Amino acid sequence: MFEARLVKGSLLKNVLDAIKDLLKQASWDCADSGIQLQAMDSSHVSLVSVNLKAEGFDKYRCDRNLIMGMDLSSMSKILKCAANDDIITMKAQDNADTVTFMFESPNQEKVSDYEMKLMNLDQEHLGIPETQYACVVKMPSAEFARICRDLSNFGESICIACTKEGIKFYAAGDIGTANIKLAQTTSVDKEDAVIIDLQEPVTLTFSCHYLNMFIKATPLSQQVSLSMSPDVPLVVEYTIHDLGHIQYFLAPKIGENDS
Amino acid sequence: MPRSPSKRGQRVKEDAAASESVTKSVHKIAFVRDSLLSSANTEVVRLRNPHTDSGSMYVVDKDKKAVHEIMAFDEGFRCWFIGQTVESHGKLHMISPVDVTYLILPYLMKASRIVPLEHLLEDEEFPDLSCLDCVASDKDFSHVADNKGTSDLRAWKYNEQSTLEWLSGRVYRLSSLLQEKKVPTSTAQSLTYICPMNPEQAKEAYTVLAHGIISEYISPELTTKLHKHLKLPEKSVKPKVLGSAENQGAKKQRLEGPTDDYSKDNMAGVKGKAAMTAKEKALAKSAVGSKSILSFFGKK
Structure with a gap:
């Protein structure tokens, strides 16, 4: 028997909004420690990893490890039926072929049950090596979202250059070029600070379209962390307060680093 | 198939004489019990089938006093690969034990007088029937017949x-x-x-x-x-007859075989492409120029 109850149901809605455009189908691995999801997009350029800790749920029970293959657009349709202040409970029997979503209104006056068919997905799990990144930038997630959106008007790819002074975003296209520079803020404590932890300067180019998919996770966290190293995938991480995190891995574009 | 062949599957070479029909094939594929293979004194005989009243092949194990029936499973279009060769004769034989009572029962029923068992087991059409005597000699047939006379006489009345x-x-x-x-x-x-x-x-x-x-x-x-x-x-025979008459046309059509040719690859290709939405296309387009994530992260 698997059961996970989340009083702040909107979190789950946001998690799904953050991944459903990138992934059509994915398997949720439910274990005693929590729920995990790892999947690549259809073009195999990016990887999404979601981790929801058991402690983050208000009630969590998972007797046996369970892999629930789901059509994420269907799951999203179901979660759209839940109000933002609803309590969401996910339930499944061992070896079941369906999962049940239960939405309770805060005053318990309305209870909705949705049952969804599970799918058998043949997905391989990728091992992500522990990497010491050359630079880790923490910045307000809204700021990052704004930059990605703005720069996507100029070109198909965004070049991110990180130096001691700050982080620079650059895009070029038919209408011209765009340059955004963010300097490291001096006050480190605040969530809207830009913090750069730099070992060596890095410049990498990424697809704009993918970054614009990643910023759908912005409502989940005030802060986003970008980890980069030369010739390895960029990691865009959003921490979900008290619940876990979403990580997006994006392979860099080839041959455009020098530009 | 009366019994499931739970025994270990083995390939055996039987004598050509053992087959009902003379075929060019040399090999026959059969499921045989290990115990039957280890038995030294076995004989393949042709006996009267209690159901059809015609001849069928049986294996008599004289050592263990057991009779085995040979069932042939024939799907028509089937061949076997044996080592490097193809065996065109695609029948699958199953050899499984059968109670000798079933074989003797027709003779018991037909017997006009009470005769000892060895006299009962005589059939001009199937001379091999006498082989059964060694299997049946010790058996008690009181479940299908009454014992007449002394027990060593072994005379039974159906x-x-x-x-x-x-x-x-x-x-x-x-x-x-x-x-x-x-x-x-x-x-x-x-x-x-x-x-x-x-x-x-x-x-x-x-x-x-x-x-x-x-x-x-x-x-x-x-x-x-x-x-x-x-x-x-x-038995409700009526609907069956009706159904068969009505459905004959449909059945015939079905027998003609599948109309879709799945051996052609393009079917899947067309489907795969059609399933791609505009969003996915855009995503695939923007992925151009990026390395595959698989080149960084190995499969677990």
Whole structure:
């Protein structure tokens, strides 16, 4: 028997909004420690990893490890039926072929049950090596979202250059070029600070379209962390307060680093 | 198939003489019990089939005093690969033990006088019948016949009542086994599909099935008697006949084989492309120029 109850149901809605455009189908691995999801997009350029800790749920029970293959657009349709202040409970029997979503209104006056068919997905799990990144930038997630959106008007790819002074975003296209520079803020404590932890300067180019998919996770966290190293995938991480995190891995574009 | 071939599958080479029809093939594929292979004194004989009254092949194991029937499973278009060669004769043979009582029963029923067993087991058409004597000599046939005279005379008189009792016992045993193994009772071609039935219905369905299996070992008239004895429902022949007449056209069409050619690759290709939405296309386009994430992260 698997059961996970989340009083702040909107979190789950946001998690799904953050991944459903990138992934059509994915398997949720439910274990005693929590729920995990790892999947690549259809073009195999990016990887999404979601981790929801058991402690983050208000009630969590998972007797046996369970892999629930789901059509994420269907799951999203179901979660759209839940109000933002609803309590969401996910339930499944061992070896079941369906999962049940239960939405309770805060005053318990309305209870909705949705049952969804599970799918058998043949997905391989990728091992992500522990990497010491050359630079880790923490910045307000809204700021990052704004930059990605703005720069996507100029070109198909965004070049991110990180130096001691700050982080620079650059895009070029038919209408011209765009340059955004963010300097490291001096006050480190605040969530809207830009913090750069730099070992060596890095410049990498990424697809704009993918970054614009990643910023759908912005409502989940005030802060986003970008980890980069030369010739390895960029990691865009959003921490979900008290619940876990979403990580997006994006392979860099080839041959455009020098530009 | 009356018994499931739970024995280890083995390839055996039988004598060409063992086959009913003369074929060019050298090899035959058969499931054989290990014990039968280890037995030194076995003989393949042609005996009267109790159901069809014509000849069928049996294996008599004289050492272990057992009779095995040879069942051939023929799908028509089938060949075997044996090592590096292709065997065009695609029949699958199953050799499984059978109670000698079934083979002797027709003779017991036909016997006009009470004669000792060795005199009973004489058939001009099937001279090999005498082989059964060694198997049947020690056996007690009191479940189908009454013993007449002294026991060493081994003279038996057929008793219909006790035969039917014995056969119904077989049917019930078989039906409970079928039920335990969850053998599908309908002709639905799915093992996972379980037709919802109440226990009473299921029990009857299994009894009917078991009766059908047992009836392959007894004569048709005994089958009807057993049917009545078991108080099974009358067979509904009518819909079958109607159905076969009406559906013949449809069936013929189906027999013509599949019309879709899945060997052509383009079917899947077209489908795959059609499934891609505009969003996915855009995503695929923007992925151009990026390395695959798989080149960074290995499969676990």
